[in-house]
Amino acid sequence: MVDIATRVHNHNWKIDPIVRSLIDTDFYKLLMCQSIFRNRPDTNVTFSLINRSTKVRLAELIDEGELREQLDHVRSLSLRRGESTWLRGNTFYGKRQMFRPDFMEWFEALRLPAYHLEKRDGQFELTFEGKWPEVMLWEIPALAVLMELRSRAVLKDMRKFELQVLYARGMTRLWEKIERLRGIEGLKIADFGTRRRHGFLWQDWCVQAMREGLGSAFTGTSNCLIAMRRDIEAIGTNAHELPMVYAALAQSDEELAQAPYQVLADWHDEHDGNLRMILPDTYGTAGFLERAPAWLASWTGIRIDSGDPAEGAEVAIRWWQAHGEDPRKKLIIFSDGLDVETIEALHARFHGRVKVSFGWGTNLTNDFRGLVPGDALAPFSLVCKAVSANGRPTVKLSDNPNKAMGPEAEIARYKRVFGVGDQQASEVLV
Template sequence: MQTTPKALIYSILDNDFYKITMQQGVIRLFPAAKAKYKFINRGKHAFPEGFSAALRQAVNEMALLKLSKEEKQFLKVTCPYLDPVYLDFLAGYRFNPDEVHIEQTGEELIVHIEGLWYRTILWEVPLMSLICELFYTMNHAERISNEEVVNRTREKIEKYRELGITVAEFGTRRRHSYQVQRLVLQALTDYGAGSFIGTSNVHLAMLHQTKPIGTHAHEWFMFHAAQYGFKMANAMGLEHWVQVYRGDLGIALSDTYTTDVFFRQFDKMFSKLFDGVRHDSGDPLDFADQVIAHYEHMGIDPKSKTIIFSDGLDYEKVARIARYCRNRVGMSFGIGTNFTNDAGPKAMNIVIKMTEAQPKDGEWTEVVKLSDEPGKHTGTEATIKLAKVILSIPQQTQ
């Protein structure tokens, strides 16, 4: 039996910012809703003996995390749209490890999360971070030196600056380790002036005095489908986001039920009110054309809006997108794994997705994500097929 290493989460804010912003929305609008999440091993990674016990230990240790006075003050000053009631709630929040079910059968890892949505919403990102870090540690995977991590990051951000674009770091979920992400953020802060604009990781944003970046994720719209039905999910999700944030945090995620469906409901009011949209699947150049055409149809100058590109980016992909979009539409880039898991070992291909939701006084309802890439759909085959019928999406062969 291998010894059980530790892979700790060091701060309750070591999480993606959109989890914080969504949590405030859930508390305000859906405090009695419940949710279930499931770990999906897309890369078919084989987990070593004892992995589930090591993960359980790390998850149990997260119960000790709490918001510090300094962290609360950082959020108060940096994020004025987080209201005092929510910040007081977060100061009292503690992770409950009983919400996380972990087991292992041979080399297969099984992880489920279940509980009140406003509580369980914070588990996904740190759990994925722990799974990655433990996987490399327990497999004794060697990584490049700290100096090389910094040098690689420096070279990347300098090349992005030469492209004349802005870049944020989005790599918490599938980072190599906490230490590597710290090194990456230090390098971006030291060498990224004129290009680096912030990070999705709230804890590291505070440490490096940069901007926490994010709005909402697919689960926001997935829950709205459980509450209001597939046809109303995008519109109600956007409506409720506006209700909570009143114009702040104005980048809308477009591909929960395919971009085509999204733009049917992204009417002139939403198009004017939101600052732009985020691209997370499908061909980025086709998406740019679609966004530009949509804004032009609405009588809105596309150059006054922004596309945040965030789907599996590296330098070559970013350069191609930047050349295509320049002087046509505003753009910025969220780069994840290529920053935080370019340290030697192959990056893991894993996700944790909401699988079911239970609105107040409702029943458990299966939820799905219909990405612009069929291979990234999540949900049962039957519910995916039903959603496509309801939303008039062609039944692709997969």
């Protein structure tokens, strides 16, 4: 077991870089990357860092030179032989050779493209531009670097025993959560915490604790590097990025209305089983399901990632019933703002009515609330999103308007096209 406090205290980033590998990323990014490599390889996109928690002034906490060193290190990484062998030969979701030879040859030769970094009003403006399959792979490393540099900035003046006590308290907190989760009969839960983790070593410790504490109820991790090293399942399907870019490329309102379904038609051609999960909330869950083609009702399940999770699940159940599908055979994955209390409540309400699973993120891998003065390690909402495609702005509406992004005029247009009326705003939980 790694002594995290000692590693933090004696830290030298050249020995202990924040991002250790090109597969220190979420599994869904690689699945989506292969789909984009096949279907939209020449699309030009821009990704941008967005700090929703503006009170956390990252450019005043983090040294720009150190940030550039870490980002430059990420650009130096390439796929190692053992990593390539794992991706080429491992079984994922019951399927061997998930990643096609042409994609793997491209990935093995990849170096991530250049970045653009500026400071403005206490924040970093970090952008990435280029071909979609290359640029998209910056998202998770960029977030991991910023999140861990913030952690290091807060901890840099703490002495060894202070750090030992801090991590002991963090470990105790997580273990108490695990002990509560043990009491949930039929629980299925995975680690989705890469993008906002406290640090790599901490995420790895959390995964090991979940595996030991929950046994078969712990289904795996979204982090490919940890999955490979710990010999556990890599978990993930697809994300909002796909419909956002497909929609931005639409040349008319009619094409725009069909863009989210074209994404899933392309996905349907590549994947089956538990990889056929619908993420319906990019432009409003209710409207998405109301207009969805009948063939989507046969898919395995739905992931709920914004809005009221219970209401979203009820909408999905009614939709399946209306299409003659048995909800008890369908899977719902909850993945937004989870902690033990919400997991307990959602499982109690829906277990037996549907198959229930949870993707647990920030409150698994970054819950140090109240453990340092000024609550300076409290998690915050940092994202890295596609903001344009072929020069056209992207838009996300979400089931929570506080998560919406895009130019106001385009947001209004998308609401009209997708029939999104009044929405209930809620706090963005991390």
